[in-house]
Amino acid sequence: MLGRKAQVLAAAVRVLGGQGTRALTHRAVDSEGGLPAGTTSNYFRSRDALLSGILGYLLEQETSAFASLAGAPRPVSVDELAARLGALLRELAGPARTLTLARHAIFLEAAHRESLRVELLTWSETLWAWGGEWLTALGSREPVAHVRQVLAFADGLLMDRLARGGEGEFAPEEPLAALLGALLEG
Template identity: 75%
Template sequence: MAGRREQALDAAVRVLGSQGTRALTHRAVDAEGDLPAGTTSNYFRSRDALLSGILGRLLEQEKDAFAALAGEPHPVSADELAGRLGAMLRQLAGPARPMTLARYAIFVEAAHQKPMRLELLAWSRSLWSWAGEWLAALGSDRPEEHAREVLAFADGLLLHRLSRGGDGEFAPEASLAALLRALVEKPVDN
């Protein structure tokens, strides 16, 4: 069972992801988490402290998700990797939508707060290194650089889907596969 601090952070993620940054108050988090009044402010004295706590909680969850993904066998083709990334993006745009929206809101906050930005950058470097290993296995000659490009592209697809919606099926695999093939396949000399 999660402690009250984690309970408050999970509630804060839900508030942020479902109602936006303006709705994120200590009182709203207490109500969302069914916590006694004042609990959130006992753990996070300021809004900045709460935002920093949310970032830490989201990164913790992201690390767990990527650790599970990293434990799988390396993909053997661009299409296989595109399939895995596409499935992850559908999860993030569907059932995990509130958490994903909270993640993007925190990214915007990190742009204005150097300590949060540095924490996010440290995690990103780990992610680029891990993703670079998979791209190297597929033949990338610049795996970490390509990992940054692929993950930025995937984030763009996800953000576009979340912010602009769409009634049709979210099927990012073809776009991801095209990018991956362009990065890892060597041109044939004539």
């Protein structure tokens, strides 16, 4: 995504991730992006259209991140997969924190908006397929079910870190490895 529309969406993510859904207005996005008044409205006429645009933008960002992970050599052990997922979660909780908070806000909106839920599910199926390939290579007999459980657990660890903070380093590898080990043994 290039140009002014991408500027609008990047600003919208900063508003949503930095201030929450109540702060997300066309005016706030224009202000955050240093854009002329009415720019956001020109691209996204309604709040629903803006939310859909943000979801598309977030999915594009995440697809790029997961595609680079999926294109990497498959992990050969539970510990290696847990290490990769742990590194990703640290990135999402740290440098990409605002993007992650915006993602979670959009996910909550999807619970109430069918159009967002459909788009999110379509993208999720791609992610589950990628993860399922890795889990199959590690011996999973139910790769899609297992990847959904791992990602839900990872999202829980991430949300806990974002909402509650925490002392010291964020080290999700050990609980991830424990879950992966249990799933693959079962």
